[in-house]
Amino acid sequence: MASFLPSILSSDQHRIFFTALLFLLSAFLFLASKRTKSKRLNLPPGPPGWPVVGNLFQVAGSGKPFFQYVREIVAIYGPILTLKMGTRTIIIITSPELTHEALIQKGQIFANRPSENPTRKIFSANKFTVNSAVYGPAWRSLRKNMVQNMLSTSRVKEFRGVRDSAVDRLIDRLRSDADSNHGVVPVLKHVRFAVFCILVQMCFGADMDGDDIEKIDQMMKKVLITLDPRIDDFLPVLAPFFSKQRKHTMQVRDEQLKTLIPFIEARRSALKNKTAVSFSYLDTLFDLEIEGRKSAPTDDELVSLCSEFLNGGTDTTATALEWAIARLIENPEIQSRLYEEIKSTVGDRKVDEKDVEHMVYLNAVVKELLRKHPPTYFALTHAVTEPAKLGGYDIPTDANVEFFGSGIGDDPKVWSDPKVFNPDRFLSGKEDADITGVTGVKMIPFGAGRRICPGLGLGSLHINLMLARMVQEFQWRAPPSKKIMSDFREKFEFTVVMEPALQAVITARK
Incomplete structure (x- = not known):
């Protein structure tokens, strides 16, 4: 995936890296002697790198998060550039025009995914998820099922009661936490749990208790941590040095299977015995026909597909809401104006999701939020289905x-x-701005083109509804220790979160 490098090397990996350096240089001399005399590719420009390791030294040695490193070198090398990261060729595009050309005008060619590292392939069941699948028959089947059978407008409306209940609980949890902590609440923690509760019920079709939800949530967090890149992802020749990490990966995957398969079996039994009282995403997967294969998804594949559904919509939405509250605290006039729109629209009754469709200023706030604070720095990584040209440069299939x-x-x-x-x-x-990028790219918080996030509509609904309810119920201010909300440091933690996490003071509206 794109947001792949907040930092390349951990301290332990530095030791392994330098231990293996002499071996790598020897390997380079061997490989160099075997190079063919084929025509050199005209790749986009980029910083010169070392033999074998490419630009790993520059990125790791910069002491900066990867996104900051990219921001700096864009000024030097232009809107399309190349980094050599070990065996990987990474082509970075920062131009709206080139992004539109690639993802919209040449969308079919740029709709593939690159080869995954072994760790990601384990958790994606060998690329059997909507986001990871190679552009082809299996991907079409998986995406069509998710979009038509789970994320369609009519289907999303079926879960209106689930959302109302989860947002009510969010308000209650915020109020309770504030009462016991002098009005101070951790924003991300509470909104993240509320979103996760919604998605768990949509995925498994059961109203789980808090312990089960917490169990699944902790498991999902452990998986995301395990997916952090390692140096052997860029230099596979170092794989022998990471046997302990590979063993840990398999243990986490086994724990993931043991956590989720009982819920999958429970749902299968409920459908068989006709005791299921609501619809779920899992229902669409049990007997799903995949173009190009005869069998339905296995339990391992069901775990990966359910995990994708849960992870894909949780942190992205929660992160957006954390930044939204921070911006409203920074700009009290925007918060007041938004509250007045809410009051004029619904009066004294509770905001309903039908209301948010008609709140012009709310939608403008959310759009500006997604422009300024997209959930991730990069769209999910793409690859080309065949050698292509972009901006006059070659784009090889392995990039x-x-x-x-x-x-x-x-x-x-x-x-x-x-x-x-x-x-x-x-x-x-x-x-x-067309948030889908179809008519022109000016912002791509959900990606664009054929691999655009299928949950765009659901995610937008959750952000709008929760933000409206949170502003309707509470006035938001900075804590006494932080007189002015002007420090918008960011860090990558699955998504782009605030550093430090936002603590806010809330006061109930009269």
């Missing part, structure tokens, strides 16, 4: 193609005063 969504949303050539959080830009008629 990881990365689209720097954060840079696009902050591009001064596209946006006026891009550093300023200003929802009014979407109300003036002077600036707007």
Whole structure:
């Protein structure tokens, strides 16, 4: 996946890296002697690298998160550039025009996924998920099923009661936490749990108790941590040095299977005995016909597909809400204006999800939020189905193609005063953006083209509804220790979260 490198090397990996360096250099001399005289590719420009390791030294030695490193070298090498990361060729695109050309105009060619490292293949059941699957028959079957049978407008409406209940619990949890902590609440913790509760019930079709939900949530977090890249992902020749890590990976996968398969079996039994009282994503998967194969998904594959559904919509939505509250605290006038729109729309009754469709200012705030704070720095990694050209450069089939969504949303050539959080830009008629990228790329918080996030509609609904309810119920302020909300440091932790995590003071509205 794209957001692959907040840092390349841990301290333990440094030791392994330098231990193996002499071996790698020897291997390079051997490989160099075997190189063919085939025509050299005209790759985009990029910083010169070392033999074998490429630019790993520059990235690891910069002392900066990967996204910051990219922001700096874009100014040097332009809107399309190349990094050599060990055996991987990574092509990074920061231009809105080139992004539109690749993902929309040449969408079919750029719709593939690159080869995955062994760890990711284990957790994706050998690339048997919507996001990881190779562009082809299996991917079409999986995506069509998710979009038509689970994420369609009519199907999403069936879970309206689930969302209402989860948001009510969120408000109660915030109020209770504030009462016991002098009004201070950890925003991300509470909104993340609320979103996860919704997705668990949508996935498994059961109203689970808090202990089961917490058990699944902790398991999902452990999987995400295990997916963090290792140096042998870029230099497979170092794999012998990572036997302990591979053993740990298998243990985590085994724990994941043991955690989720009982819930899968329970759902299978409920359907068989006709005791299931609601629909679920899992129901669509048991007998799913996959183009190009005769068998339905195995239990291992069901675990990967359910995990994808849960992980794909939890942290992205929760992160967006954390940034949203931070921006409202920073801009009290925006918070007041949003509250007034809510009051004028619904009066004294509770905000309903039908209401948020008609709240113009709310939608402008959320759109500006996604422009300024996309959930991840990069769209999910793409690859080409055949050798291609982009911007006059060669794009080989074995390259990881990365689209720097954060840079696009902050591009001064596209946006006026891009550093300023200003929802009014979407109300003036002077600036707007097709969030899908079809008519032109100006922001891609959900990706774009054929591999655009299938949960775009559901995620947007969750952000709008939860933000509206949170503002309707509470006034949000910075804690006394932080007089001004102006520190917007960010770090990558599955998604782009605030550093440190946002603590806010809430006061119940009268």
